[in-house]
Amino acid sequence: MVSRTSSGKGSTNLKGLGIKFGATVRKRYGKAYRTLHKKRRCPSCGSPRFARVASGIWNCPKCNYKVASGAYDVEIEKLHR
Numbered sequence: 001m002v003s004r005t006s007s008g009k010g011s012t013n014l015k016g017l018g019i020k021f022g023a024t025v026r027k028r029y030g031k032a033y034r035t036l037h038k039k040r041r042c043p044s045c046g047s048p049r050f051a052r053v054a055s056g057i058w059n060c061p062k063c064n065y066k067v068a069s070g071a072y073d074v075e076i077e078k079l080h081r
Contacts, residue, residue, distance in 0.1 A: 036072045
């Protein structure tokens with residue numbers, strides 16, 4: 001017999017976010033997760049290794065460029081839209 005519900009969790013990593021949290025919370029979490037884990041280039045040297053070190057701290061290990069910005073994205077305005 002075929003199941004009526006989808007067992008796939010999609011492309012995001014929704015560990016522990018079952019049906020009890022609701023669709024809005026899962027969508028919000030998915031958006032933040034995708035934003036946080038996307039590939040970025042360093043604004044200083046252009047290296048693709050620019051990543052988050054801690055909440056709000058972004059660092060390029062190649063040129064040692066460090067900047068304080070948003071928790072999930074370097075550009076804060078993109079996440080709020």
